[in-house]
Amino acid sequence: MGDTVFVLVLNAGSSSLKFNLFDMGKEVSIAEGMAERIGLNDAILACTIDGDKRKETLALPTHREALEAILERLHAGVLHDTPVHAVGHRVVHGGPKYGDSVLVTDEVLHDIEAFAMYAPLHNPANALGIRVAKETFPDVPHVAVFDTAFHHNIPDHARTYGIPYELSQKYGIRRYGFHGTSHAFVAARTAILLCRPLRALKIITCHIGNGTSICAVDHGKSVDTSMGMTPLQGVIMGTRCGTIDPSVVEMLMEYEHLDYAAITDLLNKKSGLLGISGVSSDFREIELAAESGNDRARLARDLLTYNVRQFIGSYATVLDGVDAITFTAGIGTHSTYVRAKVCSKLGFLGVKLDPEANEHGTGERIISTPDSRVVVTVVPTNEELMIARETVR
Numbered sequence: 126m127g128d129t130v131f132v133l134v135l136n137a138g139s140s141s142l143k144f145n146l147f148d149m150g151k152e153v154s155i156a157e158g159m160a161e162r163i164g165l166n167d168a169i170l171a172c173t174i175d176g177d178k179r180k181e182t183l184a185l186p187t188h189r190e191a192l193e194a195i196l197e198r199l200h201a202g203v204l205h206d207t208p209v210h211a212v213g214h215r216v217v218h219g220g221p222k223y224g225d226s227v228l229v230t231d232e233v234l235h236d237i238e239a240f241a242m243y244a245p246l247h248n249p250a251n252a253l254g255i256r257v258a259k260e261t262f263p264d265v266p267h268v269a270v271f272d273t274a275f276h277h278n279i280p281d282h283a284r285t286y287g288i289p290y291e292l293s294q295k296y297g298i299r300r301y302g303f304h305g306t307s308h309a310f311v312a313a314r315t316a317i318l319l320c321r322p323l324r325a326l327k328i329i330t331c332h333i334g335n336g337t338s339i340c341a342v343d344h345g346k347s348v349d350t351s352m353g354m355t356p357l358q359g360v361i362m363g364t365r366c367g368t369i370d371p372s373v374v375e376m377l378m379e380y381e382h383l384d385y386a387a388i389t390d391l392l393n394k395k396s397g398l399l400g401i402s403g404v405s406s407d408f409r410e411i412e413l414a415a416e417s418g419n420d421r422a423r424l425a426r427d428l429l430t431y432n433v434r435q436f437i438g439s440y441a442t443v444l445d446g447v448d449a450i451t452f453t454a455g456i457g458t459h460s461t462y463v464r465a466k467v468c469s470k471l472g473f474l475g476v477k478l479d480p481e482a483n484e485h486g487t488g489e490r491i492i493s494t495p496d497s498r499v500v501v502t503v504v505p506t507n508e509e510l511m512i513a514r515e516t517v518r
């Protein structure tokens with residue numbers, strides 16, 4: 126495979142390990158997949174290597190065995206004897222310290238573990254993934270790419286919460302924002318679609334998937350975003366509640382006799398589209414149920430599109446105007462309904478959706494009419510490629 130650089134991108138969750146192997150000479154993914162249900166005897170390993178899809182059930186007691194199983198399959202397939210030159214790790218929370226990707230040192234790893242205070246569901250798993258990968262690839266650079274980094278410099282007035290200032294300072298309590306690699310990627314692609322420099326544009330990027338966040342991108346920089354100190358804030362999501370009155374938490378803890386773990390579980394895993402609809406966290410199932418007349422599924426769907434519109438309206442003010450609105454992630458890329466519904470009440474901004482382009486196109490494209498004052502685009506995100514690029518950089 127010549128002199129090209131191979132970058133392995135890893136995204137470790139508590140019981141999962143996603144991987145993507147990039148040939149960075151051509152910037153193409155040559156293998157990808159995911160181990161799920163790690164810790165169980167019937168874990169699942171799905172790999173697509175050289176276009177060949179395989180799914181197996183096997184015992185993967187820990188992340189170490191999962192990574193070993195992935196590498197075995199890579200070596201039998203695309204990698205042969207070619208080494209991995211670098212490993213890029215998705216890390217959810219960079220805390221107050223990291224505004225850019227960094228080479229992983231002992232100090233960085235320690236910080237990632239310490240920032241579990243802000244991301245208890247994510248950072249411990251990310252750190253575990255890094256530890257295992259460093260043992261497996263001790264001689265190559267490992268790079269941590271943070272979901273929060275793109276939002277690191279949002280202004281104080283956009284990131285400060287209305288609690289006593291000393292406490293915010295003491296604990297680093299503030300808005301951090303997430304999905305940074307995705308917002309950065311789709312904003313850059315939107316500028317290319319518009320044939321205009323990113324540094325000349327005001328863009329609102331809408332990452333609508335299982336997790337959802339909206340971002341105000343001013344001349345290529347994030348100046349506000351809907352998620353907060355954790356990925357729980359903002360728009361309602363698959364199973365996360367989004368913004369609620371904090372008093373709801375106190376009330377539920379008291380009257381439902383919930384402890385910290387139970388309320389965390391309820392707000393993160395049982396709320397959002399799932400909690401409201403009682404049907405599913407999966408938007409395709411919500412759409413089907415809504416179309417067949419399920420009122421709670423309709424309510425969940427309406428709340429999602431309403432929340433997205435609220436943030437777009439708000440960020441048009443934050444940016445003092447808007448040149449482009451971009452939709453990405455599973456729902457943003459695929460749901461013609463959501464895009465049409467969100468854009469239906471943005472006429473005051475000068476948004477004119479082209480129904481044909483919205484309904485029938487695929488992939489990266491403009492879906493507004495030529496005379497729309499605001500260009501609306503769909504850009505499938507590619508967070509893994511961004512992480513690979515960051516690793517090379």
Ligand code: AMP
Nearest residue numbers: 334335336407408409454455456459460
């Ligand atoms: P993500 O987190 O970006 O993978 O997005 C996952 C979400 O995208 C799930 O709620 C899916 O139901 C939703 N999704 C995926 N494909 C479609 C589709 N064709 N139409 C509507 N929603 C979709």
